[in-house]
Amino acid sequence: MHVLEVKDVSKSFPLPSQDGDSGANRLSVLGGVSFVVEHGETVAIMGPSGGGKSTLLSLLSGLDRPDQGQIMVLDQDIAAMNSTELNSFRARSIGIVFQQFQLLEHFTALENVRLPLDLRGVPAREADRIAHEKLDRVGLKDRSHHFPDQMSRGECQRVAIARVLAMGAPLIFADEPTGSLDAKNGKAVMDLLFASAKELGAAVVLVTHDAELAKRCHRTLKIENGRLS
């Protein structure tokens, strides 16, 4: 069983035409993309700007739906799920790390890490225990009661990683996770991500423009004009 199997996925966006009717013209962003990711595997996706990397990631994580094709996560087609099923499936199986961290500003580090557990209805104590453990894992034990604006950007990204770890998802997506960090911080964050993914046996699919980073992955996929090359 693959952790992720992408079969012939296409995506296009409507193009607003000059005279106002947005009927026929569509911009094709992805055309027939297929690949497979195994358990515990790390895959880098690279390619020129506008090539469709972010679009692909949003389809894979179920944030958007493909025009056609199948996206099998743990042998289930997320493209065919309704939104309720998709929500609960994503809450257990898919973790996402964003370039802009996406922490809630009015929650502390601990509360941010705990958020997916609270949403899932994990008992309060259990949730606290897991969150503390994951914060400890990313080296932010003593920052648990700090708010995002009291932490550095690198620390914020580590909190975001702790959050993904707390979810315990077998599949982690990351869209330019080091994009807003300097080289040193970026490396530390990626070390952490790779190491903890390995501990959990989670697969990581990451979009990056950084060749050095791509080299650390098992595999690199190049995407250009909506096609894998």
Place this chain on the structure above:
Amino acid sequence: MIPPLNRFIVTEIRRSIRSTGAILAVLSIGLVGPILTDVLRTSVLAFLKENARHVLTADIAVSAFRPITDEELEKVGRRFKVDRTTREVEFVSMVAGREAKSLLLEVHAVDADFPLIGQFEIESKMQVEKPKLSSGEVWLSRDAATVLGYKQGDELKIGRAAFRIAHILTGMPGMSRTAFGLAPRAYVPRQGIEATGLFGFGSQVQHRAYFTFNGDIAVGEAEIKSVLPDPDLFVRTPDDSTQGIERFTQSVSLYLALVSVCLFAMGWLAAFYIIRVQAIQRVQRAAVALVFGASDRMLVWLELARVILMTLLASFVALAFVETILVPLEPWLARQILTQIALPFHLRTSWITVGLLLAVSLASGFLFTLPFAVRLRSARLVQLFSESAVQEDHGGDSRASDRALWSVLGVGLLALLFAVAVRLTGDSLRGLQITGLLAVVTVILLVVGTWLFRGIGILGQRFTRFRLLGLQLSRSRFVVRLSFMAIAFSTFVTVAIGQTMLSLGSEFRESVRVEALPDFFAFNIPEAEVEALSAWSEKRGLKFEHLSPMILARLTKKNDRPMQGDRFERFPVRVTWREKFLASETLVEGEPLPTRFNADDQRLPYLSVESRFAEQNGLHLGDRLEFDVQGVPMVAEIRNFRRVRWTDFNPNFFISFQAGVLEDAPKTWLANLRVPDRTARAKVQAELVRGFPDLSVIDVGQTLERVMGVVRAVLGPAEGAAMVTSLFSLLVLASIVGHSTELRAREMNLLRILGAEPRRVRSLYRSEFIVAGFLGALVGGGLGVAGTAWLLSRFFELSPSFDLVRLGLAMLIPTMAMAAIGDWLYFRVARGLGFVGRVV
């Protein structure tokens, strides 16, 4: 300003047309209250000032409870050049009408040249300068004619004399001096008025002389006072004559000022919030402009210009709206005033109002621009490009510049509110009180709110289900906190006003039913008729109760120092003696009076003083009061204070002596009459009036009805104003919540990406607002209940009777409205924003 910049501003406003619309709406609605209050108040006061002579019907009047002699008038005439003079005698009398109807009438016996200033209006719509009253004729006001069932040509008996009704009056000169028009008026010729037989000693007859002259009224007043030093003669100026209605206007405008300052503050805060949200987004755009060569200063100026343009526009809209309201309001108000003063009334918007409005707009503009200016200055450009500039507030804004900003804004808003309140009350102390009250209530709500929400957060941590909700609330954002405050505030106002009105209403209604209440209250009973009246009552099977003497005395000194205050100079106080308290009286402080005064005791006679009267005049136990009882000096000592339930309509007095002191003084009597057989009331009253034409009788039930009518008339609009406040606070909330979508969008997307179902997010949002609204309603309702209880015990000496259903509704409705607002926020965020683009 150079044209391209103008275009820039217009483009900016157009681009944010919805926010701009919301700002204009909340600001201008908030301004309507203050403008309207100001126009009403200044117009009425100006009207009174201009027409004070009409109200007095002369330049100066002299009045006394004894006839004013020709000699005294001549003295005045000799001292300075009086233009014209006329005389009037006024007294009240019961008169009988058709079919056992009867009425207390205010009779004015006047000379042919009355009034010196002003005119009569008779039913045939004619205006008549002077009443060419022939002897034996009466002009009867329409109110009286209606009640009595008389029309032109009928005969009316006043006392022992009969008059033919020559005209029915629809308008009278001057102003009704009787409160609420309890006794309608009639005019008869002064010549031969003695024939009524109503001038027995002690009956309360007022004699007046009116003057017009050329020259300064203040000088005239001083001169007349020096010519007529007799303390029995009271000199009244036009300004004196409008004092009562002026005070009424001031207290109405005090209430209106309080409400409209609140509305203004709410609107202002809402506008500020929206402008601040805009500013946060705008700073990002401004940063781009900075990079391409614009200067800080220019950008701030542009923002200032844009904001001031909006505040000016809002002022203009508000002003235009008020002017529109005035169109129907003016004739209505003119009609109300016409019932008191027969003169045309106009509402005028003064230039001062407009000027102040401009000043408020400019000042608000500056304050509104501050967040933008501060943010722009403290913004680091690098950050602006790499980070989302839309930042959420969570309670602990830690940055020092933010704290300074908030304090500047707080002080600025308070200063604005103070300025508005001072203008609306015409009194800097009152302005300070209103501003202070608002500030204190706000601080209380802030503190209570903080603790409540923090408590909920801590509590929520224990329960897995409520964890998120607790967190959201305890980090309560501006919007949630504001919701709490707005709901608390508006519930407070609705509950306080509504429950006060209900309590007052039910108090009066219950009083009417209570057995303690008499059917009639009789006064001006001449000494000689007491026995006959008592015998008559017994024969009729009536209860003749609480017979009390009434003596007119002048309060001259307190502890050997002359009494301060116009009131004591001008008017005698009514005193009585009694051996023990009535059921409507309770001792609050001091010792009960020994039953009788004994001259051998070698001490002063004792007094019992009504507690409110004592408080108002700074009287203490043991004070020695000196009276002038119809020329005889009399000193007595305050022995106790008592509380009086005035609504019992018993013969109650502010000051009551021991028995054995005043028995020899000239006096009249008061008593209650009860008719056990209710159906016989009208008949009894009619017989009473025929049999005892000299005494005056008030129908207590009917009087209570009128008082209730007045209470309703005053409290109805008051409750309306409270409703407007509540509605407006919900509108303000909705507009603010509507502008917090940007801040919520990221949160909502993230929650959903982390696996929350839409239903879950929706219920989270709804619960957040429900809890905030419910807590607000609870706190506001609690404060309202406490406020009502305080108000009632302080001013009416009543214990409140709460209507639980209304109370419940006053708290339930805002809570439900908040649920709706929470849902609305959810749908706006969910619909308005793409799911993916925001986060990835």
